[in-house]
Amino acid sequence: MLFFGHLDSEKGWTKQLHLGAFRNVNTAMVRKAGPDIGVDSVGDWSQAQSLGAYLGRLEEENALPKVVVYNLNPADNYVLATMIATSRTEAHPGKFNSAVDGGSSIKRSNGMATECAV
Numbered sequence: 001m002l003f004f005g006h007l008d009s010e011k012g013w014t015k016q017l018h019l020g021a022f023r024n025v026n027t028a029m030v031r032k033a034g035p036d037i038g039v040d041s042v043g044d045w046s047q048a049q050s051l052g053a054y055l056g057r058l059e060e061e062n063a064l065p066k067v068v069v070y071n072l073n074p075a076d077n078y079v080l081a082t083m084i085a086t087s088r089t090e091a092h093p094g095k096f097n098s099a100v101d102g103g104s105s106i107k108r109s110n111g112m113a114t115e116c117a118v
Helices: 004-011 027-033 049-059 075-088 109-118
Strands: 014-019 064-072 096-099
Touching: 004 014, 004 049, 049 075, 064 075
Parallel strands: 014 064, 064 096
Antiparallel strands: none
16 A cells, blocks of 8 residues: 555555445355445444554655545544544645545435535
8 A cells, every 4th residue: 555655646646545345245146246246335443543554654755645535434434534634734735635435325315415514
């Protein structure tokens, strides 16, 4: 991940991080149709500490690209929103952003409204 963070920064690309997804939960469907067919669930593992360490290290190495965080787990919205807000600087006010994960049924109605409010 650090290697790709450096590459993104060098090229001026925006890194997209998709967090909170527990992939391929329905193993019977995965066996029938293959992986990554939409049988995913919300994951419940901690995001803040490892994400903060990753982004902090890239910042220390002057290799932090622009970052968009897509979060699937609504329980993590406030943690990630505060991390994004406190990571902005005057030199790079739009360096971090959050986006609604359009593939999530949770975020289609009230989830989108909640994310906008955060």
